[in-house]
Amino acid sequence: MSMKITDPARFGRVAVVMGGSSAEREVSLDSGRNVLAALQARGIDAHAIDGIPALLDALRAGHFARVFNILHGQHGGGEDGVLQGALESLNVPYTGSGVLGSALSMDKTRSKRVWQSLGLTTPGFVALPRGADVHAAAKQIGFPLIVKPACEGSSVGVTRVFEEAQLDQAVQLAAKYPGDLLMETLIEGDELTVAILGREVLPTIHIVPKGAFYDYNAKYIAEDTLYLCPGLEGHAESELRALSLQAFDALGCYGWGRVDVMRDRNGRNWLLEVNTAPGMTSHSLVPKAAAAAGIDYQELCWRVLETSFREGA
Numbered sequence: 526m527s528m529k530i531t532d533p534a535r536f537g538r539v540a541v542v543m544g545g546s547s548a549e550r551e552v553s554l555d556s557g558r559n560v561l562a563a564l565q566a567r568g569i570d571a572h573a574i575d576g577i578p579a580l581l582d583a584l585r586a587g588h589f590a591r592v593f594n595i596l597h598g599q600h601g602g603g604e605d606g607v608l609q610g611a612l613e614s615l616n617v618p619y620t621g622s623g624v625l626g627s628a629l630s631m632d633k634t635r636s637k638r639v640w641q642s643l644g645l646t647t648p649g650f651v652a653l654p655r656g657a658d659v660h661a662a663a664k665q666i667g668f669p670l671i672v673k674p675a676c677e678g679s680s681v682g683v684t685r686v687f688e689e690a691q692l693d694q695a696v697q698l699a700a701k702y703p704g705d706l707l708m709e710t711l712i713e714g715d716e717l718t719v720a721i722l723g724r725e726v727l728p729t730i731h732i733v734p735k736g737a738f739y740d741y742n743a744k745y746i747a748e749d750t751l752y753l754c755p756g757l758e759g760h761a762e763s764e765l766r767a768l769s770l771q772a773f774d775a776l777g778c779y780g781w782g783r784v785d786v787m788r789d790r791n792g793r794n795w796l797l798e799v800n801t802a803p804g805m806t807s808h809s810l811v812p813k814a815a816a817a818a819g820i821d822y823q824e825l826c827w828r829v830l831e832t833s834f835r836e837g838a
């Protein structure tokens with residue numbers, strides 16, 4: 526549980542850490558600038574910091590009381606548990622999930638194993654270490670399938686594969702990113718995403734991209750992607766919200782995040798991944814879900830910052 530704060534001075538000097546060195550650097554800078562402006566507009570003494578090394582220097586010099594983490598991705602991205610461990614060791618409070626939730630969510634394959642073990646539905650998959658026999662794996666999964674890096678975000682390196690002839694190229698693209706690959710059953714149906722804020726599950730969003738799927742272009746550039754929020758009605762909506770919170774809790778996540786889901790033509794939900802430091806750009810999804818719940822962008826940033834106060838801490 527996070528704490529309800531009314532006085533902006535209670536937060537102290539806040540470092541908004543953004544940018545960094547991951548593949549999602551540019552998206553993070555965009556998110557970070559928006560968050561920074563919102564916090565400042567609410568009277569919070571917030572400052573931008575680019576990347577983990579600069580943040581750690583500033584913290585050791587005693588410049589900040591807490592951290593709003595809006596780094597995306599791994600390897601300097603700050604979404605993978607490394608930053609969280611460093612902050613724990615320095616006793617500095619920060620927004621969002623801790624070491625375990627961050628690290629586990631960053632690894633899609635291991636996230637899926639946890640969900641499977643709890644009976645939470647996730648598309649069938651084969652983990653592909655470097656050099657694995659991808660054609661044998663594809664036989665096991667069957668077409669259509671999807672190939673992605675196991676530990677990236679923003680749809681980078683993700684390809685839908687409808688026939689054997691497209692497979693090698695999809696694998697080559699995904700292999701440009703660090704870490705193992707993941708091959709999954711392609712779920713045909715609707716794409717939904719569910720934002721979590723504190724213990725509250727916000728209204729679901731049904732994403733309707735103009736193109737074939739929700740790729741990097743649809744996420745950050747295109748202006749013609751449709752967002753329906755709430756994405757579902759009645760029981761279907763409450764069922765998906767409940768599943769998303771279960772999925773989030775199962776990975777040890779905390780504070781805020783976003784659960785990505787595919788819903789097949791039979792109305793069955795399939796968990797894809799959890800994002801522990803989701804995008805906060807003008808095109809981003811969490812701000813849209815918050816708006817539908819009557820929470821404006823500034824209030825959303827405030828509430829995320831409140832998650833840096835752990836109850837009893």
Ligand SMILES: Nc1ncnc2c1ncn2[C@@H]1O[C@H](COP(=O)(O)OP(=O)(O)O)[C@@H](O)[C@H]1O
Binds near residue numbers: 671710713738740
């Ligand atoms: N199993 C799947 N079936 C259908 N579409 C998928 C599947 N996995 C991923 N996608 C599509 O690819 C996009 C990116 O995949 P995702 O697993 O959410 O990775 P990330 O957002 O971290 O790049 C999704 O938003 C969805 O459009």
Ligand SMILES: [Mg+2]
Binds near residue numbers: 679680785798
């Ligand atoms: Mg995703």
